Amino acid sequence: MNVPELNRLLKNVSVPGTRQMANRVAGKPESIDLTLGQPDFPVPQAVRNRVMQAVDNEPMKYSHNRGTLELRKAITDFYKDKYSAEYEPSNEVIVTNGGSEALDTIFRTIINPGDEVIMPAPIYTGYEPIVTMLGGTAVLVDTTETGFIPTVQKLEAAMTQRTKAVLLNYPNNPTGAVYPEGTVASLVELFKRHDIFVVVDEMYAENTLDGEHHSFTSYPEIKDRLLAVNGLSKSHAMTGWRIGWLLASAEMIEKLTLVHLYNTLCASMPSQIAALEALTGAADVPAEMNAAYKERRDYIYRRLVDMGLETVLPEGAFYIFPSIKEYNESSFDFAVELLEEAGVAVVPGAAFSEYGEGHIRISFATGMENLEEAADRMEKFLNGKK
Numbered sequence: 001m002n003v004p005e006l007n008r009l010l011k012n013v014s015v016p017g018t019r020q021m022a023n024r025v026a027g028k029p030e031s032i033d034l035t036l037g038q039p040d041f042p043v044p045q046a047v048r049n050r051v052m053q054a055v056d057n058e059p060m061k062y063s064h065n066r067g068t069l070e071l072r073k074a075i076t077d078f079y080k081d082k083y084s085a086e087y088e089p090s091n092e093v094i095v096t097n098g099g100s101e102a103l104d105t106i107f108r109t110i111i112n113p114g115d116e117v118i119m120p121a122p123i124y125t126g127y128e129p130i131v132t133m134l135g136g137t138a139v140l141v142d143t144t145e146t147g148f149i150p151t152v153q154k155l156e157a158a159m160t161q162r163t164k165a166v167l168l169n170y171p172n173n174p175t176g177a178v179y180p181e182g183t184v185a186s187l188v189e190l191f192k193r194h195d196i197f198v199v200v201d202e203m204y205a206e207n208t209l210d211g212e213h214h215s216f217t218s219y220p221e222i223k224d225r226l227l228a229v230n231g232l233s234k235s236h237a238m239t240g241w242r243i244g245w246l247l248a249s250a251e252m253i254e255k256l257t258l259v260h261l262y263n264t265l266c267a268s269m270p271s272q273i274a275a276l277e278a279l280t281g282a283a284d285v286p287a288e289m290n291a292a293y294k295e296r297r298d299y300i301y302r303r304l305v306d307m308g309l310e311t312v313l314p315e316g317a318f319y320i321f322p323s324i325k326e327y328n329e330s331s332f333d334f335a336v337e338l339l340e341e342a343g344v345a346v347v348p349g350a351a352f353s354e355y356g357e358g359h360i361r362i363s364f365a366t367g368m369e370n371l372e373e374a375a376d377r378m379e380k381f382l383n384g385k386k
């Protein structure tokens with residue numbers, strides 16, 4: 001029997017470059033893996049304790065489709081305290097299965113075939129496939145000339161009659177770029193002039209290493225078009241627990257809830273209980289992790305600069321994105337050689353769109369010893385290339 005034809009849009013989607021590189025490194029135990037997109041810290045003890053106790057004593061049935069009210073209130077309280085953002089727990093937040101489901105729910109709610117979504121690039125590998133699978137188009141805007149931060153002019157120039165949304169991510173994966181307050185304020189002015197949705201992925205907001213995260217949720221004047229995504233995967237080292245959320249106006253949440261509920265009914269209950277504990281009993285954890293990330297960031301930045309690589313200092317997340325353009329080869333070839341010859345695994349910049357080409361992404365979500373050894377190996381490798 002012939003297998004029936006699949007969804008044709010799948011032809012435009014392939015396995016992300018991050019995963020391809022992680023698979024290559026899996027068979028090389030002696031190599032140092034700097035491809036990792038997840039914190040190397042344990043899940044906070046308070047979170048683990050709370051879940052163990054809950055599993056024995058609580059029913060763990062379905063929750064409300066939008067998540068337990070206690071957790072939704074903890075999320076909206078967090079946004080109120082941190083960003084002076086006013087969101088109603090009852091009808092302006094949905095708890096999702098990770099940030100990924102929040103993004104998927106958003107685009108399935110707003111995209112019609114032919115719609116365009118503007119994405120400042122380099123971009124996270126997960127974005128383009130979601131939009132493509134809906135028959136939409138990702139319109140990439142180059143940020144490599146402006147420290148990986150988009151400008152009002154370039155975003156506005158990319159807008160057309162078909163533009164449905166802009167998707168912003170900061171602290172950024174893969175560049176570690178953070179938007180200054182002035183940039184956020186000027187983008188708010190831009191978005192006030194255009195009838196488009198503003199989707200902001202704040203998954204790394206708690207991993208802002210210098211200064212404060214400036215959130216679009218602090219600007220009520222664009223609340224009607226703002227869709228904000230966040231979660232605990234990065235902030236609390238809870239990638240496998242699959243807890244994220246999205247914030248939006250009550251009108252939008254009504255529609256978003258339909259998509260979310262027919263997809264998944266509700267987020268996992270044990271993880272929702274864990275998430276409530278993370279936001280209330282383990283609120284200091286991100287700052288503790290950031291102290292370690294900062295030390296590692298400063299170290300690896302200095303080493304890369306000393307190796308002669310043009311590198312933007314990342315102000316958030318746990319990635320650094322040096323240029324390898326002077327070596328005149330594709331980022332994929334460079335990364336494969338670095339792995340085969342020096343035993344250091346990194347992600348080729350091209351995995352993050354054409355605007356990532358000429359770079360590599362190094363994750364510093366790993367211990368100092370690993371970073372030191374990797375930097376030594378890399379330096380030797382580069383000296384051999386000169």
Ligand code: PLP
Pocket residue numbers: 037097098099100101124126169172173201203231232233239242243244
């Ligand atoms: N957004 C960005 C920018 C990410 O880097 C990731 C994961 O690496 C996600 C979203 C997905 O988050 P989650 O693991 O909570 O689904």
